[in-house]
Each structure stands twice: as C-alpha cells, then as structure tokens.
Amino acid sequence: MAYTVRELGRRTFADFEILAEQQGSCWCIFYQRAKPAGRGLSPAEQRRINRRDKAAFVREGRSHAILVYDGRTPVGWCQYGPADELPRIDAGRGYHKVGRPTGSERLWRITCFFVDRKHRGKGIATIALEAALRSIEKRGGGIVEAFPVVSERMAAVPEWRWFGTPSMFRKHGFERVAALGTSGVLMRKRIPPGGSRATGSSAAERSGTARPGRGR
C-alpha cells in the first residue's frame, strides 16, 4: 500500500478535522499553549475552544503537521514545529532540568502522532515521522527533539503513545539525552540543512507517495 503525505495548512485543515474529531477534544493543541486553557469547562466546550484556536493557528501559519492519506482519506498525522510553536514542553519538570540546547541552531520538536484506529500497526506513524524530518530539513534543519514514551504501562495503551516510541526515533538517528520523569525520555537529532536534496531524495517522494522506511 502506498500512502501520500501533505502538510497541514488552510487547504488540508478539513482533512485534519476529520481525524481530530475521531481523536477527541485535544485538537493537537496541548503543546502549543504555554499554559493550560479551558480548566473547568465541559469536554464539549473544550473541544469547541480547541478547534477554534487550532483553526486560527493554522490560518496564521503557526501550526505544523504532516497528514498521511490512504487515497483521499486522511489516516494519520505527526505534529512537528519550531520549539517556540510548541512551548508547553519547556514547562515539564524533567525538561526544565535539561533545558534547551545552547548554540545558535534552530530547535524543532516532534510532539504528537495520531493514526486512525483502523489503520494502526501499518507504519503510518513512521511515514509521518519521515515526512516531518524531511520538512524540517527543507526548512533549514537544526536540532530536533522527541519525547517518546518509555513506561511499559503507558506504551501498552495506544492512546498514551502519542509521543511515539524510542525505537521509531532510534531508527531515524535520534539519541537519548535524558529521562523525563519515569514515563518518557528526551531524544535529539541534528539535521543539517538539505534544501532541494531533502525533497528529491527518492522516487517515492518525487511521486508524492510514501512507504514505511528503515530510517535515514
């Protein structure tokens, strides 16, 4: 099965909505806010506010994600972006101890995956990760952070694997930096700028199709 990938944006927001409705009330906005919003509100009200705010972020070009399609059907996403677009990570106690890397390189984060239940276990999250890494390379590269779940109890529940797993990132050249409490780990990878090389590195990419790969 060949899948295609597209960036989240005004034109693909309706496709993102289809998946976000399935996911629940988060709308993949939790890490985009420095502080929690909507405490004490009903789930329906939270959903309304999160959808409204996510739509605004997308309109303003302040929300990045890869959408994966099976034909015309959106089946998964991977949220990524510059660190300042995903500031909630900085508030984590474990992350706070380590801090952002020093130096002038741009800092990127990969915070969330979601795959339609019917399509899980087929490598779609991996396809989305690979496309996100290509996008980061195309946008000038830098240091990329990931926060995969290491707690076995959490990793056993698909809904708690939204950060992805360490093996996904290891296979793509990420290295462990520090524990984040008992449930997660901080991993980082440096991506040099790639420009057009990043978009033309394989026939599958040129044709807009993608299959799960073995890493870069």
Ligand SMILES: CC(C)(COP(=O)(O)OP(=O)(O)OC[C@H]1O[C@@H](n2cnc3c(N)ncnc32)[C@H](O)[C@@H]1OP(=O)(O)O)[C@@H](O)C(=O)NCCC(=O)NCCS
């Ligand atoms: C986590 C999730 C994204 C994985 O998507 P997927 O397309 O099934 O994942 P892939 O097939 O690409 O596999 C990626 C990794 O997930 C892990 N994985 C996949 N299926 C698994 C399973 N049944 N049990 C344990 N780990 C599993 C593996 O570690 C795999 O990597 P590896 O093959 O390199 O070891 C999916 O289960 C999901 O969407 N869960 C809900 C997350 C959520 O609620 N997100 C919303 C946040 S707002």
